[in-house]
Amino acid sequence: MIEAPKQDELLFLALGGAGEIGMNLNLYGHAGRWLMVDLGVTFGDDSTPGIDLIMPDISFIEQERAKLAGLVLTHAHEDHIGAMPWLWPRLRCPIYATPFTAAVLRRKMTESDFEGELPLTEIPMSGRFRIPPFELELITLTHSIPEPNAVVIRTGAGTVLHTGDWKLDPEPLVGPVADEAALRRLGEEGVLAMVCDSTNALVPGESGSEATVRDSLDVLIGRAKQRIAVACFSSNVARLESVAKAAAKHDRQVALVGRSLWRINQAARETGYLSDVPDFVSEHDADFLPRDKLVLLCTGSQGEPRSALARIARNEHPAVQLEPGDTVIFSSRVIPGNERDIGRLQNELARLGVEIVTERDHDVHVSGHPAQDELAQMYQWVRPRIAVPVHGEARHMMAHARLAEACQVPQAIVPANGAVIRLAPGPAERIAEVPSGRYGLDGSTLIPLHGETIRFRHRMLHNGAAVAMLLLTGKGKLAAEPEIAIQGLGEPDEIEAARTAAAAAVRAALEKLPAESRRSEDAIKEAARIAVRRSLHARYGKKPLTEVRILRLS
Ligand SMILES: [Zn+2]
Ligand SMILES: [Zn+2]
Secondary structure (H helix, E strand, C coil): CCCCCCCCCEEEEEEECECECCCCEEEEEECCEEEEECCCCEECCCCCCCCCEEEECCHHHHHCHHHEEEEECCCCCHHHHCCHHHHHHHHCCCEEECHHHHHHHHHHHCCCCCCCCCCEEECCCCCEEEECCEEEEEEECECCCCCCEEEEEEECCEEEEECCCCECCCCCCCCCCCCHHHHHHHHHHCCCEEEEECCCCCCCCCCCCHHHHHHHHHHHHHHCCCCEEEECCCCCHHHHHHHHHHHHHCCCEEEEECHHHHHHHHHHHHCCCCCCCCCCECHHHHCCCCHHHEEEEECCCCCCCCCHHHHHHCCCCCCCCCCCCCEEEECCCCCCCCHHHHHHHHHHHHHCCCEEECCCCCCCCCCCCCCHHHHHHHHHHHCCCEEEEECECHHHHHHHHHHHHHCCCCEECCCCCCEEEEEECCCCEEEEECCCCEEEEECCEEEECCCHHHHHHHHHHHHCEEEEEEEECCCCCECCCCEEEEECCCCHHHHHHHHHHHHHHHHHHHHHCCHHHHCCHHHHHHHHHHHHHHHHHHHHCCCCEEEEEEEECC
16 A cells, blocks of 8 residues: 655556556546546456456555545547446546547446446536646547547646547548647646557557548449448447448448447437438348448457357348458458457458458558657657656557657656556656556456466366265265266266276275375365376376365265
């Protein structure tokens, strides 16, 4: 535990998002209070069997929640708001967000069993507000979702610009361009620290514009002869609009296939976006349209097996089919870790005879994060005394720190989840550690990812499991042949032999136990456990997770 932030101090603490791209959770401490920025998730993979959603350990701020003044959400991406349904109910602090983010959040909160009124204050774009002792201002940037906001945090100990996710898109198509005047004004005013997006710090040049993507989609949709499907991230409203406009120009209607697209569509229209785009048609109505009069907008660009596009590719979708000569455009990037799933999906589409277009073939995607030239531009405008790279893996944050130093920022400090960094009074330094870690949503409960459940699940996954049940007399002798259950090891036609052999091994081991040990349940269990594992290892070359249960006759 650490002392409450002092009057002259400004502290920064990431509980998620430092050293990773995902589950962003940032805290600022000043004059006895904490301010939270974002509360996101990250996604599970092969290393987290059974776990799709991962979120930060919030035990520190949960204990300090009397000092938690409020939570500002920068934008509506999952890695910034995705943990709200599960973690916010433990904090119950006031929430601040712009209208689109608020609309997405309200829908999201219905995913959990949280019911009741959210203490959510909508802040207009470029709005100023107070969460004492913090004075806040939003600065509009551009990204890959409507309403990406940087947050200016002014305190008696200095001013921080927390950029959130951003890029400099000269033609974002939805929403205004980044507010350069506000950033320059802030630079003039003086900025202690900039906490900034590192995602593309290794990428030279600029990230490119949504306008380029719109032009490419227009060409591709214009020249296609049959049905077209476009896979993109559902939250990219500008991309949805681009597909809709290109489709309308070429006399096609657009169907949304996938629930998250409909949710974003509703949130967008409710807050004034997509207003000059015709209504989308449902997947059921889509099937009645001629093949050359339709564009399908689908979820599943990352090859997620349960998504709309994966089901279409497997010919398992109830309403929508693709045929030879149809086109699928992946208007998205490959998120590292998803290569295999995407490869599988594209193979399935190829087998259907579908033409596949990706960002390697045409300009059908641009990143929403700043490449090196954009970062340098931001440092020129804001001129912070301290650079704090976040929203990146170690290599991205280190590259970002070097870039900041090359941009004449006097100090760059690379944070880690759980490390308390004192930004003022300076120089910036790590002053303490608080607990940090990851929790996975396992069915309906949150479990620590470094806990027993996942450890055991891994061992079962790789080695199978066995349970030995022993019926013992009062004197510790076997009253019947041991029962051995084996799972995830052995095929049905020979599993009986394996069970018999393991049971015999247990009997032999127990007979060898000295009389004294036979009075100890632990000694019996351990002897039986080793016997089962040895027997199965001799047969299969695997050591399954093994448990022994004892029943006693009295
Ligand atoms: Zn993000
Ligand atoms: Zn984002």
